[in-house]
Amino acid sequence: MLRLPTFRYLQPRTLTEALRMKGDAGPEGMFVAGGTDLYPNMKRRHQEPKTVISLMAIPELQRVDGWNVGTCVTLSTLSNIPTFQHSAFATAARLVSTPLLRNMGTLGGNLCLDTRCNYYNQGYEWRKSIDFCMKKDGKICWVAPSSPRCWAVSSSDVAPVMVAIGAEYRLVGPQGERVVPAARFYHNDGINYLTKQPDEILVDVRLPAPNGWDAVYHKLRRRGSFDFPVLGVAAWIQWNGKNVADARIVLGGVASYPQEISEAKAALGGRPLSDESIAAAAEAAYRPSKPMDNTDFDLSWRKQMTRVYVTRAIEELRTRRR
Ligand SMILES: Cc1cc2nc3c(=O)[nH]c(=O)nc-3n(C[C@H](O)[C@H](O)[C@H](O)COP(=O)(O)OP(=O)(O)OC[C@H]3O[C@@H](n4cnc5c(N)ncnc54)[C@H](O)[C@@H]3O)c2cc1C
Ligand code: SF4
Numbered sequence: 297m298l299r300l301p302t303f304r305y306l307q308p309r310t311l312t313e314a315l316r317m318k319g320d321a322g323p324e325g326m327f328v329a330g331g332t333d334l335y336p337n338m339k340r341r342h343q344e345p346k347t348v349i350s351l352m353a354i355p356e357l358q359r360v361d362g363w364n365v366g367t368c369v370t371l372s373t374l375s376n377i378p379t380f381q382h383s384a385f386a387t388a389a390r391l392v393s394t395p396l397l398r399n400m401g402t403l404g405g406n407l408c409l410d411t412r413c414n415y416y417n418q419g420y421e422w423r424k425s426i427d428f429c430m431k432k433d434g435k436i437c438w439v440a441p442s443s444p445r446c447w448a449v450s451s452s453d454v455a456p457v458m459v460a461i462g463a464e465y466r467l468v469g470p471q472g473e474r475v476v477p478a479a480r481f482y483h484n485d486g487i488n489y490l491t492k493q494p495d496e497i498l499v500d501v502r503l504p505a506p507n508g509w510d511a512v513y514h515k516l517r518r519r520g521s522f523d524f525p526v527l528g529v530a531a532w533i534q535w536n537g538k539n540v541a542d543a544r545i546v547l548g549g550v551a552s553y554p555q556e557i558s559e560a561k562a563a564l565g566g567r568p569l570s571d572e573s574i575a576a577a578a579e580a581a582y583r584p585s586k587p588m589d590n591t592d593f594d595l596s597w598r599k600q601m602t603r604v605y606v607t608r609a610i611e612e613l614r615t616r617r618r
Contacts, residue, residue, distance in 0.1 A: 298339035321347035329402040363503040367404025384511035388453040411448035413590040448486030456548035460530035469496035482553035525549040531609040569614040578606040
């Protein structure tokens with residue numbers, strides 16, 4: 297059985313108190329929300345904080361105020377808010393793992409989720425037996441041994457949707473407050489996968505109000521009731537009547553960040569959705585989609601599935617517009 301190491305647990309009531317506690321704990325302190333990612337990781341010694349600072353008792357982080365959602369709102373709550381029920385982010389939240397984990401897991405934890413890899417998401421003894429890897433305790437990347445970087449995979453279901461719809465994240469830290477577009481919150485690097493500093497708290501997510509846009513999320517995984525995505529497709533369209541005014545496609549599960557397909561607008565924009573434009577967008581997503589051999593399923597099949605899932609996602613948007 298994997299056991300948690302000993303640690304100090306703190307429960308601040310305000311953001312100021314949480315920041316002070318983190319300052320006092322230094323690099324050995326970490327924030328936790330639902331703990332569904334951090335605690336299993338601590339059991340496997342991926343993260344080894346001596347002080348764990350829970351954010352769950354801070355009322356500001358539990359607040360839902362119109363289109364601003366506090367980051368300690370659980371995934372279950374998020375997906376059941378009537379205004380959001382048919383939104384792509386509620387769909388993505390509903391597709392995370394199991395009801396138990398969605399009742400504990402939060403929006404913020406999902407958006408900050410650690411990247412994943414078959415050589416990393418293992419117990420300490422397993423990882424020791426291969427002399428660890430670059431992401432924790434080792435020197436080499438077993439997926440790409442000559443690579444100077446880690447290719448662990450961004451496996452959040454909700455993050456690709458937030459990038460696709462152009463959400464903004466509000467952060468507070470010792471230096472004050474800042475708001476960043478979701479796309480700028482992520483790095484394509486399996487180790488430094490967030491631009492957030494360790495002492496910053498993700499406070500809330502500012503969702504764009506509906507003004508003629510629509511978005512969907514489709515997820516590929518082995519077990520439909522449980523698993524992490526091995527491919528996630530978030531597709532967003534800004535409509536101008538029947539024409540596509542703007543479009544974004546963002547892939548999850550194929551890179552260390554939610555990967556935006558730069559040619560989506562060129563493929564789809566300026567005209568109604570047709571079979572030809574959908575095929576062009578699916579092709580545009582297929583080319584840069586380069587899954588590595590470090591999650592479930594064969595990587596060439598996962599690449600093929602990019603085309604299929606992007607097609608299905610945009611077809612759903614077309615059907616909804618009719
Ligand atoms: C068996 C299993 C299956 C899973 N399947 C999926 C899946 O299909 N899809 C998916 O997306 N996820 C999945 N998860 C991962 C996880 O359950 C969810 O992503 C969940 O939303 C994480 O939220 P949390 O509040 O529990 O995060 P925590 O574990 O509390 O935190 C995760 C990380 O985020 C940081 N953090 C959390 N909140 C904040 C904040 N407000 N500000 C700054 N830092 C913060 C923590 O320090 C930590 O580094 C799965 C987990 C398990 C164990
Ligand atoms: S991609 Fe390489 S360095 Fe990163 S977790 Fe996997 S094996 Fe380790």
